Amino acid sequence: MDELARAVEAALFATEEPMTAEALASFLGDAAPGDVREALKELSEFYGERGVRVVERGKRWHFETAPDLAHLLRREKEQVRRLSRAATEVLAIIAYLEPVSRAEIEAIRGVQTSGGTLDVLMEAGWVKIAGRREVPGRPTIYATTAEFLDHFGLTSRKDLPGIAELRATGLLDPVEDAYEDLVGETEAERAAVDSDEAVEES
Amino acid sequence: MDELARAVEAALFATEEPMTAEALASFLGDAAPGDVREALKELSEFYGERGVRVVERGKRWHFETAPDLAHLLRREKEQVRRLSRAATEVLAIIAYLEPVSRAEIEAIRGVQTSGGTLDVLMEAGWVKIAGRREVPGRPTIYATTAEFLDHFGLTSRKDLPGIAELRATGLLDPVEDAYEDLVGETEAERAAVDSDEAVEES
Amino acid sequence: MTSDGLLFSEPAAEDDWDGIAAETRVDENALYLELDGWEGPLDLLLDLARRQKVDLRSISILALVDQYLGYIERAEALKLELAADYLVMAAWLAYLKSAMLLPKEEQEDPSPEELALKLQLRLQRLGAMRDAAARLMGGNRIGRDVFLRGAPEGLEIARKTLWHSDQFALIEAYGRVKARTAPAIHMVRERPVMTLESALDRVSHMLGVTLDWMELRSFLPPHAEPRLRKSALASSFVAALELARLGKAELQQEETFGPLHLRRATAHG
Numbered sequence: 164m165d166e167l168a169r170a171v172e173a174a175l176f177a178t179e180e181p182m183t184a185e186a187l188a189s190f191l192g193d194a195a196p197g198d199v200r201e202a203l204k205e206l207s208e209f210y211g212e213r214g215v216r217v218v219e220r221g222k223r224w225h226f227e228t229a230p231d232l233a234h235l236l237r238r239e240k241e242q243v244r245r246l247s248r249a250a251t252e253v254l255a256i257i258a259y260l261e262p263v264s265r266a267e268i269e270a271i272r273g274v275q276t277s278g279g280t281l282d283v284l285m286e287a288g289w290v291k292i293a294g295r296r297e298v299p300g301r302p303t304i305y306a307t308t309a310e311f312l313d314h315f316g317l318t319s320r321k322d323l324p325g326i327a328e329l330r331a332t333g334l335l336d337p338v339e340d341a342y343e344d345l346v347g348e349t350e351a352e353r354a355a356v357d358s359d360e361a362v363e364e365s
Numbered sequence: 366m367d368e369l370a371r372a373v374e375a376a377l378f379a380t381e382e383p384m385t386a387e388a389l390a391s392f393l394g395d396a397a398p399g400d401v402r403e404a405l406k407e408l409s410e411f412y413g414e415r416g417v418r419v420v421e422r423g424k425r426w427h428f429e430t431a432p433d434l435a436h437l438l439r440r441e442k443e444q445v446r447r448l449s450r451a452a453t454e455v456l457a458i459i460a461y462l463e464p465v466s467r468a469e470i471e472a473i474r475g476v477q478t479s480g481g482t483l484d485v486l487m488e489a490g491w492v493k494i495a496g497r498r499e500v501p502g503r504p505t506i507y508a509t510t511a512e513f514l515d516h517f518g519l520t521s522r523k524d525l526p527g528i529a530e531l532r533a534t535g536l537l538d539p540v541e542d543a544y545e546d547l548v549g550e551t552e553a554e555r556a557a558v559d560s561d562e563a564v565e566e567s
Numbered sequence: 568m569t570s571d572g573l574l575f576s577e578p579a580a581e582d583d584w585d586g587i588a589a590e591t592r593v594d595e596n597a598l599y600l601e602l603d604g605w606e607g608p609l610d611l612l613l614d615l616a617r618r619q620k621v622d623l624r625s626i627s628i629l630a631l632v633d634q635y636l637g638y639i640e641r642a643e644a645l646k647l648e649l650a651a652d653y654l655v656m657a658a659w660l661a662y663l664k665s666a667m668l669l670p671k672e673e674q675e676d677p678s679p680e681e682l683a684l685k686l687q688l689r690l691q692r693l694g695a696m697r698d699a700a701a702r703l704m705g706g707n708r709i710g711r712d713v714f715l716r717g718a719p720e721g722l723e724i725a726r727k728t729l730w731h732s733d734q735f736a737l738i739e740a741y742g743r744v745k746a747r748t749a750p751a752i753h754m755v756r757e758r759p760v761m762t763l764e765s766a767l768d769r770v771s772h773m774l775g776v777t778l779d780w781m782e783l784r785s786f787l788p789p790h791a792e793p794r795l796r797k798s799a800l801a802s803s804f805v806a807a808l809e810l811a812r813l814g815k816a817e818l819q820q821e822e823t824f825g826p827l828h829l830r831r832a833t834a835h836g
Binding site: 375379381382427428429430438439442445448450453456457458460473474475485489491517518519525526531 | 714715716717718720722723724725726727728729730731732733734736737738739740741742743744745747
Binding site: 179251 | 606607608681692695701709720722
């Protein structure tokens with residue numbers, strides 16, 4: 164095991180926050196970020212199926228216990244933040260569609276989102292304000308954070324469950340766009356999609 | 366790697382306190398303490414020369430980073446800062462007139478000296494406490510150090526230019542020059558000469 | 568909204584829903600309404616649509632409208648107070664239903680087909696996000712499924728300040744202190760003057776010598792430097808006025824700014 168890999172292993176073990184390869188390189192003095200990345204990959208493979216593993220979450224790396232051991236460790240250690248149903252929905256909408264404005268979130272949920280819901284998500288460090296949308300009213304838009312990826316065990320937003328499929332089926336597009344797409348199709352296709360065909364005929 | 370070893374590894378990683386083999390065994394359900402001890406030994410050997418190790422201290426086991434990497438994980442970063450104007454003045458007064466008390470420094474500067482200023486000078490290693498003045502209140506008196514001479518490139522305090530030389534190099538205020546021109550040698554100048562002599566004598 | 572009168576089956580009303588039980592359990596026999604449990608009419612519609620047990624893309628909107636309206640009617644029959652947005656949705660759905668039942672040529676724009684399709688698309692999106700939330704919450708969450716190091720040593724960079732200064736700064740600072748705090752003595756420059764007393768003496772003495780008119784300037788010291796001469800002139804003028812006031816001298820001036828003459832007062836009574 165080379166010295167850099169040892170140092171990266173030790174630093175990653177000792178750190179209280181996940182660290183990027185760059186942060187590790189800079190912390191370890193004059194290490195090249197590329198070498199650190201190499202070492203991180205090696206470590207990640209090395210730990211593989213052990214009781215602890217090295218994982219990347221939103222470009223930041225950390226050690227964590229293997230998920231299949233959760234049942235053994237959970238007992239006394241569970242300390243997860245419980246979220247309301249509204250908060251989980253809002254979080255999912257922000258994660259899958261980011262950046263989104265509150266109005267866009269509300270359009271999907273069909274109800275007003277209380278300010279408290281967004282506050283809870285921001286306080287948890289999972290959601291941040293990502294600027295303003297340059298449309299009339301300049302609404303604030305929201306996005307998820309690196310801590311969000313970290314907490315939910317995602318390497319990147321591409322890891323969001325089912326996001327590729329949702330995107331492919333157009334479910335991440337606004338209703339208006341989806342509608343335009345649909346009516347642009349031929350009558351035959353439309354009939355197939357139109358669920359109320361039978362009703363209309365009755 | 367067997368399941369028990371994985372579980373022991375994960376538990377030891379996640380625990381906040383070092384754990385005995387017995388505590389681990391009971392934490393992990395119905396594991397036999399003997400098996401846990403066996404697993405701990407294996408782990409300890411496995412980590413061996415890595416960046417982290419599994420060690421036993423007074424029958425309790427825990428993970429720690431390799432001691433030879435301590436210098437990497439707890440580093441000092443040196444930051445060069447220029448001494449403030451106020452601190453330089455205080456240092457100069459101490460250097461020219463040492464040993465002096467804080468009250469004397471204040472009397473000479475005409476302004477209060479914050480404790481922080483003296484702290485900075487002591488932190489820099491240029492000023493030290495040189496005892497107490499045997500007058501009522503027994504004030505602490507300050508003097509310069511060898512590091513002071515070293516940093517300022519002085520062989521001894523005698524190298525510090527006297528008032529007359531300062532005036533010759535234009536380092537004294539023109540107001541004072543005009544005043545000296547008019548009245549010739551005064552009480553003030555005699556005092557200054559006295560202090561020059563004091564420096565030269567020491 | 569109240570939760571005591573109640574028609575339908577449970578939507579999970581937990582505050583701490585962690586999304587694992589995403590599928591609403593359908594229990595047709597224990598239907599009761601707890602509107603607090605739904606996040607608005609769209610949420611209720613989604614729940615109803617899912618009861619059709621088909622893909623959201625093939626639900627029957629008309630059936631869904633009937634279910635929703637039936638639901639609202641039952642709530643009203645129980646004298647439940649319904650939130651305005653549920654009633655607005657009911658009214659809109661009732662309109663949609665009647666429009667959908669019209670012959671195609673009598674339908675207005677936007678067509679009920681379009682409205683129904685858009686409602687369906689909205690339900691699909693809400694449903695997709697709800698499922699996504701459940702899957703997200705079901706992931707390997709830190710503190711529930713995976714655990715971080717319990718007692719990390721922490722990485723530390725102790726910042727140490729290295730103070731820097733130099734000889735010049737030191738000496739200059741001392742010069743500054745000395746200059747700033749040197750005792751301030753204010754001196755008035757010594758100037759040659761003739762005081763009023765000496766002018767009085769001088770003028771009265773000279774008046775005693777002659778009886779003739781004499782010009783004021785001839786009383787001044789002959790070789791005085793200009794500054795002294797100026798002072799002597801002023802003092803002698805004041806002395807002349809004073810002597811005149813005391814009746815010891817007489818003053819005479821032919822013209823404004825002309826030469827001022829004086830002589831000893833003649834003792835005439």
